[in-house]
Amino acid sequence: MKISVIGTGYVGLVSGTCFAQMGNSVTCVDIDEGKIAKLRQGIIPIYEPGLETMVLENHEKGTLAFTTDIQEAIASTDVAFIAVGTPMGEDGSADLQYVLAVAKSIGEHMQHYMVVVDKSTVPVGTADKVKAAIQTELDKRGVDLEFDVVSNPEFLKEGAAIEDFMHPDRVVIGAESETAMQVMHDLYAPFMKKSDRFIGMDIKSAEMTKYAANAMLATKISFMNEMANICERVGADVNKVRHGIGSDGRIGYSFIYPGCGYGGSCFPKDVQALAKTAKDFGYTPRILDAVEAVNYDQKMVMADKVIKRFGEELSGLTFAVWGLAFKPETDDMREASSITIINALTTRGAKIKAYDPKARHEAESYYLKGNERVEYVDSKYDALTGADALILVTEWQEFRSPDFDEIDKRLNSPIFFDGRNQFDKERMARLGFEYFQIGV
Numbered sequence: 001m002k003i004s005v006i007g008t009g010y011v012g013l014v015s016g017t018c019f020a021q022m023g024n025s026v027t028c029v030d031i032d033e034g035k036i037a038k039l040r041q042g043i044i045p046i047y048e049p050g051l052e053t054m055v056l057e058n059h060e061k062g063t064l065a066f067t068t069d070i071q072e073a074i075a076s077t078d079v080a081f082i083a084v085g086t087p088m089g090e091d092g093s094a095d096l097q098y099v100l101a102v103a104k105s106i107g108e109h110m111q112h113y114m115v116v117v118d119k120s121t122v123p124v125g126t127a128d129k130v131k132a133a134i135q136t137e138l139d140k141r142g143v144d145l146e147f148d149v150v151s152n153p154e155f156l157k158e159g160a161a162i163e164d165f166m167h168p169d170r171v172v173i174g175a176e177s178e179t180a181m182q183v184m185h186d187l188y189a190p191f192m193k194k195s196d197r198f199i200g201m202d203i204k205s206a207e208m209t210k211y212a213a214n215a216m217l218a219t220k221i222s223f224m225n226e227m228a229n230i231c232e233r234v235g236a237d238v239n240k241v242r243h244g245i246g247s248d249g250r251i252g253y254s255f256i257y258p259g260c261g262y263g264g265s266c267f268p269k270d271v272q273a274l275a276k277t278a279k280d281f282g283y284t285p286r287i288l289d290a291v292e293a294v295n296y297d298q299k300m301v302m303a304d305k306v307i308k309r310f311g312e313e314l315s316g317l318t319f320a321v322w323g324l325a326f327k328p329e330t331d332d333m334r335e336a337s338s339i340t341i342i343n344a345l346t347t348r349g350a351k352i353k354a355y356d357p358k359a360r361h362e363a364e365s366y367y368l369k370g371n372e373r374v375e376y377v378d379s380k381y382d383a384l385t386g387a388d389a390l391i392l393v394t395e396w397q398e399f400r401s402p403d404f405d406e407i408d409k410r411l412n413s414p415i416f417f418d419g420r421n422q423f424d425k426e427r428m429a430r431l432g433f434e435y436f437q438i439g440v
C-alpha cells in the first residue's frame with residue numbers, strides 16, 4: 001500500500017519505518033525542516049534500539065521517504081496516518097491543535113478517496129472533529145470527495161518500539177465503514193501472522209481504549225508505589241511483597257515495580273487528559289486523580305531520602321546521578337523523575353555529576369538546560385569521583401552489575417540511594433554500603 005505518516009516523531013518514525021519494512025511504500029512528513037533534512041542524510045533524531053538500521057535500509061531501497069511537503073506526500077496515498085503530538089494543555093486536556101492542523105492540510109490537498117487514520121492519542125470524539133476539519137476544506141474547495149476517518153491508537157513502548165510494532169499484542173481499529181475496516185485489516189495482517197490480534201470496534205470505543213490501557217498501567221504503578229510507602233512505614237519489604245502478589249496470575253508480575261515515579265510522554269499526560277474528559281462530562285474520576293497525585297509525590301521520594309540523610313542545606317555536597325532518561329533504552333526525558341530529583345537537590349545548593357548512556361544531549365539542551373550545578377560526565381564511574389553519595393534514577397542495564405569496589409573507592413563515603421530497587425539490601429550491607437531503597 002501507499003502510506004503517508006504525518007508527524008515523524010517517536011510514533012510516526014517507528015510506524016512509518018515498520019510499515020516500509022513490511023513492503024509498503026511510505027512517506028514520512030514533518031513540519032520540522034531540520035528533522036527531515038537529517039533523516040534524508042541518514043541521521044536518526046531519536047535513540048530507539050533497532051530503528052537506525054531499519055530506517056537506513058528502507059530509505060536506501062526507496063521504500064521510505066521523508067518530506068516536509070504534505071501535498072506531495074498524500075498525492076498518491078491510500079492511507080494517511082496522523083501521528084503528531086497531543087501535549088497536555090494548561091487545564092490537563094489534550095491539546096488537539098496539531099492534529100486538527102494536519103486534518104486541515106489533508107482537506108486542502110486530498111485528490112482521491114483515502115483512509116485518514118488517527119494514531120495520535122486523542123480524547124473520545126476527536127475523529128468527528130478531524131472529519132469535520134477535512135470536510136470544511138473540501139467544501140471550501142468545492143470538491144466532492146469521499147474519505148473515511150479511522151481511530152488506530154498506538155500501544156508501543158519507547159525502548160522496545162520496533163519489537164512492539166512488528167509483533168503487536170493487539171491492533172485496535174475504530175471505524176464506521178466496512179471499506180476502511182478492511183483496508184486497515186489488510187495493512188496490519190502481515191504483522192499478525194501467528195495469531196489474529198485485530199480488534200475492530202466503533203471509533204469512540206477505540207479512542208477510549210488507548211486511555212483506559214494507559215490509565216490501567218499507571219494505576220498499577222501508583223498502587224505499587226503506595227504499597228511501597230506503606231511497607232516502609234510498617235517495616236515490610238515491598239520487593240518481597242511484589243513477589244508475593246505477582247505470583248497470583250490475576251495480578252501478574254508486570255508493571256508492579258515500585259520506583260521514583262512514572263514519567264514519559266504518555267502516562268502523565270494521558271491520565272490527566274482522561275480525568276479532564278471525565279470532569280467535562282460531569283464525572284469525578286477519583287481513582288485517576290489519586291493515581292496522578294501519588295505519582296507527583298513519588299517523584300520526590302528519593303530526593304526526600306537524600307534530604308533526610310544529609311539535611312535541608314546541601315551546599316558543599318555533590319551527588320552522582322545514574323540515569324536521566326524517563327526509562328532505560330531511550331534518550332527521551334519527557335516528565336522524567338530525574339528532572340524533579342535533580343532540581344530539588346540543586347535548589348538546596350547541591351552539585352550533581354550526571355551520567356546517562358543516551359540522554360545527556362536532551363538533558364543539556366532542554367530539560368536541565370541552564371542548571372549550572374549539573375555537570376555531565378561520560379562514564380558511570382566518572383560520576384562518582386568526589387561525590388558524597390550515588391543516586392540511581394534510571395535502571396539502564398549497565399548499572400545492574402556495577403563494580404561495587406570501584407563505587408566504594410570513588411565515593412567520599414559508600415552511600416547509595418537506589419530509586420529502582422536494583423539490589424539486595426543484605427548484599428549491599430555486606431559490601432559496606434549505607435543503602436536506601438523505595439519501600440524497604
Ligand SMILES: NC(=O)c1ccc[n+]([C@@H]2O[C@H](COP(=O)([O-])OP(=O)(O)OC[C@H]3O[C@@H](n4cnc5c(N)ncnc54)[C@H](O)[C@@H]3O)[C@@H](O)[C@H]2O)c1
Pocket residue numbers: 006007008009010011012029030031032035083084085086098101102119120121122154155156157158265266
Ligand atoms: N511516544 C510514545 O511512546 C507514544 C506511544 C503511543 C502513542 N503516542 C502518542 O502518539 C502521538 C505522537 O507522539 P510522539 O511521542 O511520537 O510525539 P513527538 O513529539 O515525538 O512527534 C510529533 C512530531 O509531529 C510533528 N508535527 C507537529 N505538527 C505537525 C504538522 N502539522 N505536520 C507534520 N508534522 C507535525 C512534530 O514536528 C514532531 O516531529 C501523541 O499523541 C502520543 O500521545 C506516543
Ligand SMILES: O=c1ccn([C@@H]2O[C@H](COP(=O)(O)OP(=O)(O)O[C@H]3O[C@H](CO)[C@@H](O)[C@H](O)[C@H]3O)[C@@H](O)[C@H]2O)c(=O)[nH]1
Pocket residue numbers: 121154155156157158159214217221254255256257258259260261262263264265266267326327
Ligand atoms: O512497573 C513499572 C513499570 C514502569 N514504570 C515506569 O513507568 C514509566 C513508563 O514506562 P513504559 O510504560 O515502559 O514506557 P512508555 O514508553 O511510556 O509506554 C507507555 O506509554 C505509551 C504511550 O502511550 C504506550 O503506548 C505504552 O503501551 C505504555 O507502556 C517509566 O517511567 C517507568 O520507569 C514503573 O515505575 N514501574
